[in-house]
Amino acid sequence: MEKTYNPKEFEDRLYKEWEEGDCFKAVRDDSKVPFTVMMPPPNITGQLHMGHAMDETLQDTIVRFKRMQGYCALWLPGTDHASIATEVKVVEQVKKEGLSKESLGREGFLQRVWQWTDKYNARIVQQLKKLGSSCDWSRLTFTMDEKCSKAVREVFVNLYNKKLIYKGSRIINWCPCCKTGISDVEVEYAEENGSFWHINYPVEGEDICLEVATTRPETMFGDTAVAVNPKDKRYKHLIGKNVILPVVGKAIPIVGDEHADMEKGTGCVKITPAHDPNDFEVGLRHNLPVVRVMNDDGTMNELAGKYAGLDRYECRKKLVEELKASGALVKVEPHTHNVGHCYRCNTTIEPIVSKQWFVKMEKLARPAIDAVTDKKVTFVPERFAKIYYNWMENVKDWCISRQLWWGHRIPVWYCEDCGKEICVKDDPKTCPDCGSKRLNQEEDVLDTWFSSALWPFSTLGFPDDTSDLEYFYPGDVLVTGYDIIFFWVARMIFSGLEHMRKVPFRDVLIHGLVRDEKGRKMSKSLGNGVDPLEVIDKYGADSLRFSLLQGVAPGNDTRYSDAKVEACRNFMNKIWNASRFVIMSAEGAKVKPLEEVKLSHADKWIISRLQSAIRDVTLTLNKFEFGVACQIMYDFMWSDFCDWYIELVKPALKSDDEAKRDGALSVLVFVLENALKLLHPFIPFITDEIYRNLPNTEGTIMTKEFPRYNAKRAYKKDAASFEGIKEIITAVRAAKTELDCPPSRKVSLYIVTESKRLISANQDSILKLAGAKEIHFISSPEEAGDKTVTKVLSVGTIFIPMGELVDLEKEKARLEGELEKVNGEIQRADGKLNNSGFISKAPKKLVDDERAKLNKYVEMREKIINQLKNL
């Protein structure tokens, strides 16, 4: 093995071996319990970013853990066609060649998108592999694959037949740039400085005007009423009369509607049903005509009269001028308001009435809410369930049609002859009513999330009753960020319930965002994104993975920093070197099973620590507490194993006693091998590379059994008593530092203790690690001489003669400090024990422990006081 950890040397090689060895493949095995994770399919438009890196690392860790535990673990990968995002990109691309969607035609354009897909699909898969993702690539699914299309049609037709899908005129968010409707969740709001134009609408036949205010004056061409509140005394009497629309000169009615807020502005509202969601509702209540005055590209249509063909903002400018000139414009106020923007191109959204397809949500939402209340689906952390409820309980019908070309085309045909609407799974040849062959398919495609919603079962062969679907559905855990709970998680839950009659997964593990070093969201516009591949190139995939898990609380955002990855890389280096030491020491030695080894206190101690680590890592991983699990392994490897155990066994390794040497080595190898297995789900590459170099191993670590807690090997008592040895060593080291004594100077130790046997047995370790030359057991402090440094410990009291090296004043000060500390402890314990509430109500064990502590401290105090006297 090389001297320093060099991940580049083995990461790609190992991944290839895993893949070629079919280690990721999940094949139905009825002797095993399935464990299913569906990868949230990354968009083919994107590169792998830190958010993916975190998402995939979490999933991979869970899956590797479960796989090693003996589950038939399936991690199914895939990619998403991302209809609008991809279409925008490809339009941009062909634009550079002077082409457009229209010039290419539907077929031609889609061909280009497929080319694009093939290229970038491969790229993202490659990137996922670099991370070490152990997914079953033989099942890689693209949301536009044949099997997904089949599922989409099945579901669409079923919902259509159940009347849960309908076509209707509604106000939708229209993006004039993408020329498609987008769903509410795809709209991003931002504060903008605009104006409030106050316009006078003269009342017909009266000498008064109603003043209305608007932020979008150009929509006045579509006004079909002015509303006032029916309770408003100022205007009540005018209800039923008409106002004259300025510029247009058309008479429109004054209606009474609650929507008009008496407190707000003048209390009069212009009603434009075709261009405002609230106005649309008002229009329905009063049976007002819906007059659309804008084209799909954001220009005004012929109803805008002389402004027809002008862009909406150009029209606004000119119209305002005209209103001003005619005196209709009362005033203009500056006004900041939230304006919706397209999440893809950031163009200002125009609410426009339009014919769209919708999924009726009411009936679907109820069971989906119940599934979470009934704990059939559990959000981790729990608080995200609230966000889910909040949305589900107020969910509106889902607009699923998009005026795009890239996506699943809506399976509805219209008969050119009799006008029949046909919705069927297989392309119809003739009209079932009139037999006509002149059928035209609906132009619109479906919202991307329509196919994503089916992901948990479309990937397994739905609607066919496949063996996989039966075995692997429902999934066990879905891992994703909190930003797509609405878009995706909610829709998968109700889709699973509706079409599979079962929830799609039991747990939803929600993680936070990976932010930049300053805590800002990583974004293209800020240019602060960190490329995971560059990080992997620099530090290795394991370091990146570990840094994304360690110290992160479930559901919380985390900051990326090079410093953190570097710290993790150092940990990898530590593991690497410790292993190198073990492997080098093992050369030529016999590694025996633990049963054949006589175990020392230190051996039992480290094995005991290992058992704790096994127990706690298993426990925390089952609860998805990755941050805690990482910390346990970090401390175990670095502190317990490297800093203590390896140092402790070095003498034995150099010993001439073969049995002793082989024994120590057997324990070293045993502990390391188990630790590597515990670490493998987090850091798969380095653990496997080392594992393959360990004696008596064969093949890859990833298919080995995850360690199980062994109570017999917990050695609780031995482990606890060995802590006393560590205490002595630490105390001597500290004494030297406190007195500026070089650590290399060997000192004599005098010990008053009742644990003589324990200390004798570990004499070599103490001498070596504490830097001592001899240990004398004495029965009274005087035997140590009069000038000593004293350490009062739970295993006994140690005295170190310091001769002239000792600064008496310094030692006195130290002891006084110590005395103060002990006094504090006594006071605390005393207080507790004098509290009758504590004595009577706290568990007996705690009270006893406290009493024991008090006794110990009182004893210590006496000893320290004695020592001070001696000085």
Place this chain on the structure above:
RNA sequence: GGGGGCAUAGCUCAGUUGGUCAGAGCGCUUGCUUGACAUGCAAGAGGUCGAUGGUUCGAGCCCAUUUGUUCCCACCA
């Protein structure tokens, strides 16, 4: 307007049924070429856990109020 999150050592953050929980990493101080590792070793300094009140024998941990900060949803004629 509705709902969250966060506030713990100089910095970034852990702390999940209230009882060795006051922690880690980085940074800082002091000392170490201790034959796995200076991407290292040893010993340290550093925090009244945002504020106030409450529940409890006992509270970063539970409740109420409050301050600051941040996010999501809704609305904004």
